[in-house]
Amino acid sequence: MSQFDPQNIPLSLYIHMPWCVRKCPYCDFNSHAVPDGELSIELEQQYLNALLADFVTQLDYAQGRNIHSIFIGGGTPSLISAQGYQWLFRQLQQHLAFEDGCEITLEANPGTLEHQPFADYLVAGINRLSLGVQSFDEAHLQRLGRIHSANNAVDAIIQAKQAGFKRVNVDLMHGLPQQSIEQALLDLRLAVENGATHISWYQLTIEPNTVFFRTQPTLPDEEVLEQIQLQGEAYLRAQGFENYEVSAWRKEQPSAHNLNYWQFGDYLAIGAGAHGKVTLPEGVYRFQKTRLPKDYLAKTPAPMVNWQQIAADDMPFEFMMNALRLNEGVPAVEYLKRTGQRLDALDAILNKLRQQKLLVEDEIRLACTEQGHLYLNSVLDHFL
Structure with a gap:
């Protein structure tokens, strides 16, 4: 990465x-x-x-x-x-x-x-x-x-x-x-x-x-x-x-x-049970704060109950799960900026989905077609 x-x-x-x-x-x-x-x-x-x-x-x-x-x-x-x-x-x-x-x-x-x-x-x-x-x-x-x-x-x-x-x-x-x-x-x-x-x-x-x-x-x-x-x-x-x-x-x-969120941006998260996502020089991390209000208030500052790096193999799905919800999708150049991975590694998957008319025929934009949005879960399965 x-x-x-x-x-x-x-x-x-x-x-x-x-x-x-x-x-x-x-x-x-x-x-x-x-x-x-x-x-x-x-x-x-x-x-x-x-x-x-x-x-x-x-x-x-x-x-x-x-x-x-x-x-x-x-x-x-x-x-x-x-x-x-x-x-x-x-x-x-x-x-x-x-x-x-x-x-x-x-x-x-x-x-x-x-x-x-x-x-x-x-x-x-x-x-x-x-x-x-x-x-x-x-x-x-x-x-x-x-x-x-x-x-x-x-x-x-x-x-x-x-x-x-x-x-x-x-x-x-x-x-x-x-x-x-x-x-x-x-x-x-x-x-x-x-x-x-x-x-x-x-x-x-x-x-x-x-x-x-x-x-x-x-x-x-x-x-x-x-x-x-x-x-x-x-x-x-x-x-x-x-x-x-x-x-x-x-x-x-x-x-x-x-x-x-949908463009795979970062967000700090405070409060009982809050979920956050941050990008550090070495990778992308998700975290969660302790869930119950009484536990959150028992110790100040409240501890994290989960801090986990998104694995390199999971990154394509994590990104697409968010970005492809947008009707206009996202500029293709954002994939490298937000995941640290080269988009051309996904060329075989992207070309297949374009041939099936599930992704738009546009190499500078990642977006579903109208048909792709109807079968969004199936589209996302390709990135697992």
Whole structure:
């Protein structure tokens, strides 16, 4: 493997907030019901202090780079106060500068927004919101275990726009238990008509270690799922949305943070269970922080529970698994910059996939054809 120049690779920051009001039955993320039903001021500050200590231990991985983007995920990050985030950002910037125009995204649950107005988060430095709506249908929200109502969801989008947020993503799921085509399309329409500028629209999957896995709900059949996908995509395109990644649709600029993931960029990671990826002169590494909040807080800074170099043989799959999710793919020259490997070593595989019309006939770009996106898993299997 050749030597890397990390200066060619953007560096993002992922911050994990592990608590939520109630665990949803479909959720396999690292989220935990908040102690005593409410996040105390003392616990909030203890966690913020732990995040800062965690960040300081990762400064060497920056290697002179500034922070390109920040994503605060969860759990329910909007349980943390705007003042708490403002304090955290100030502390982080004393150690590492944020790039001009640094995108800072906060995931927010419409059911927890009464704690603090959106405008306060904007003042704190957050400039992009991602609202975990999932559905605007009361029955579906109840089945999904969401704590917000359909009215809460609509109000959240409207309030975010009125507060001054120009970039508002809405997370929506389709293929929900007993969901009809009409209900799925209505969810999209309500998101669009109420001002979403970006929509993450993905099909519900039943994951292990969830309530839905143990007690399987009745999901729509394959014909209904196919029509939801086809009609939903047609509707979003008609409304001026561009599908730039498998499940991401935009009317505004793409998510800088998610693009960095898909382009095999680097990201520091702080918080309970957070996952990171960094490029060092000798190779590319992934790491994970201890998962349970109580363990994360028990020792400050919290230890890593996994630090592993990506093996040279795994690098093609790791890169393509991300890059080929993008409809436009990535410039071919990025492969050497991000993996340290020569792309011509993959010529036999790439030529075969181009002949099969699964990759575009373009030697300066790595991208799937429309057919390739339909069979993306099969395309990726070639790189294993």
